[in-house]
Amino acid sequence: MRVLVTGGAGFIGAHMCRALAARPEVGHITVLDDLSSGDLTNLDGVEATVVTGSILDRDLLTDLVAGATHVIHLAARPSVPRSLADPLASHAVNATGTLHVLEACRASRPHVILASSSSVYGDSSAPRKHEDLPTRPLSPYGAGKLAAEAYALAYAHSYGLPVLPFRFFNVYGPLQSARHAYAAVIPAFVSAALRGEPVPLHGDGLQSRDFTYVDSVTRVLAEAAAHRMTSAKPVNLAFGTLVSLRHLMGVLAEILGRPVEETCLPPRPGDIRHSQASPHLLRELFPDVRPVPLEDGLRTTVAWFERTQVP
Ligand code: NAD
Known part of the structure; x- marks a missing residue:
């Protein structure tokens, strides 16, 4: 496996890289991160090629995806209040940026895992959010994540891209x-x-x-990547x-x-x-x-x- 981790210098991304590095089937890890909220020190001791750049740079993304068998897409502006303060910036990275990632994957079709969010459910009155509930995001962040997962599933349907979107809760x-x-x-x-x-x-x-410890998240993602698992709908990643x-x-x-x-x-x-x-x-x-x-x-x-x- 040659894995590209977008947002790999961030909190979940760095744990993801560590979890991947420990798996025998993983041959090479590349991180693409613009360091807007991530930090290179998070990757101390992890064997990976780190590229500082943005998922909005389409040429860079195309080059990096060409060498990957798997893409774990975690790069985002991950905050509800931040999205309320600047919805366009949030949309640019979380929705348009995801579309760039998917588009870069269209030709070579690596396996793609995507980080969506429980915020897509909004304040649904159902006590437990299950994947078939209607979505009703309350913030631009939630709306951007909903667009991102919808694009991923549309690329699976339209172009046969093997995708698996997960809805993270509070990691x-x-x-x-x-x-x-x-x-x-x-x-x-x-x-x-x-x-x-x-x-x-x-x-x-x-x-x-629904607090989820980060090791559970990376374990699930690593298993899903190793088995190239796909799903016709996003999967909740919380217990x-x-x-x-x-x-x-x-x-x-x-x-x-x-x-x-x-x-x-x-x-x-x-x-x-x-x-x-x-x-x-x-x-x-x-x-x-x-x-x-x-x-x-x-x-x-x-x-x-x-x-x-x-x-
Ligand atoms: P984080 O801020 O630590 O990680 C995000 C990473 O993306 C950072 O390293 C940042 O520098 C990078 N990034 C931002 N814009 C970029 C761009 N244009 N190009 C390249 N890299 C860029 O946040 P996190 O908590 O590790 O979140 C990882 C993913 O999980 C995000 O997609 C987030 O929306 C999602 N998520 C997280 C939680 C949570 O509880 N932490 C919950 C739901 C969803």
């Missing part, structure tokens, strides 16, 4: 950045708590998420565990051995109240992949922040 783990204003909830909480500051809590804290932000704070307090204070902030526009996956299709396709319990994944994440966070 967390080491390397996830807490540095910018758009940080995801777990890095934002862990980082603040370790500095002894109150965690930034938007809304009443009873909103809930159906529902954790409120208040519960998350409690688990964090237990791990740290001290109480975690909060700063109450207004609810964020575009945020979904409850986000829980139906994991049935995932379990059917990947029966051997088990979820990592929140306590274990969070402990490893806290340990990473303790090692790397500059006080």
Whole structure:
């Protein structure tokens, strides 16, 4: 396997490259990343050819795809609030950029895995989001991801491109950045708590998420790539565990051995109240992949922040 990982210097991308490098069937890894939110140090110790550039550079993309048997497309502007602040920039990378990736793959037809998002479901009243529910994104980010997965499936139908879009839920783990204003909830909480500051809590804290430890994500993606698995619809990549932000704070307090204070902030526009996956299709396709319990994944994440966070 010769794998091109777009967004490979990002949080999930760097874990993906590590997971691929450990597999005997993987011969070569190329990363394409513009380093807009990724960091080369995430790839320290990983044997890969790293190309700094954008998926919006069509010539570069065509060259890189020509040498690949597999493409794992993770590059994106991955944030709901960021997409609300600049929807055109979000669309350019997440929707148009994905179309560029698919177009570059049209002739040589490598196997393509795509990162979509639970945000495509919006605030559907169904308690568990299953793949056949109607989609109703609430943010430009969700709309861009919906366009991306729709294009991928259209390329499969129109050109026979072997594709597998996954809908990630809330992925967390080491390397996830807490540095910018758009940080995801777990890095934002862990980082603040370790500095002894109150965690930034938007809304009443009873909103809930289906947190997925990053190793489960990379394991599923690596298996899917190795077996060139395809699907006629996007597949949820989460295990159906529902954790409120208040519960998350409690688990964090237990791990740290001290109480975690909060700063109450207004609810964020575009945020979904409850986000829980139906994991049935995932379990059917990947029966051997088990979820990592929140306590274990969070402990490893806290340990990473303790090692790397500059006080
Ligand atoms: P990340 O920001 O760490 O990674 C995204 C990477 O894409 C970064 O390295 C960034 O530099 C790169 N990138 C951005 N624009 C680019 C461009 N034009 N050309 C090349 N590279 C570019 O975020 P992440 O959490 O690792 O997300 C990876 C993927 O998973 C994204 O597609 C994201 O939308 C999706 N996703 C993530 C989550 C989550 O909880 N982390 C949830 C749902 C979906």
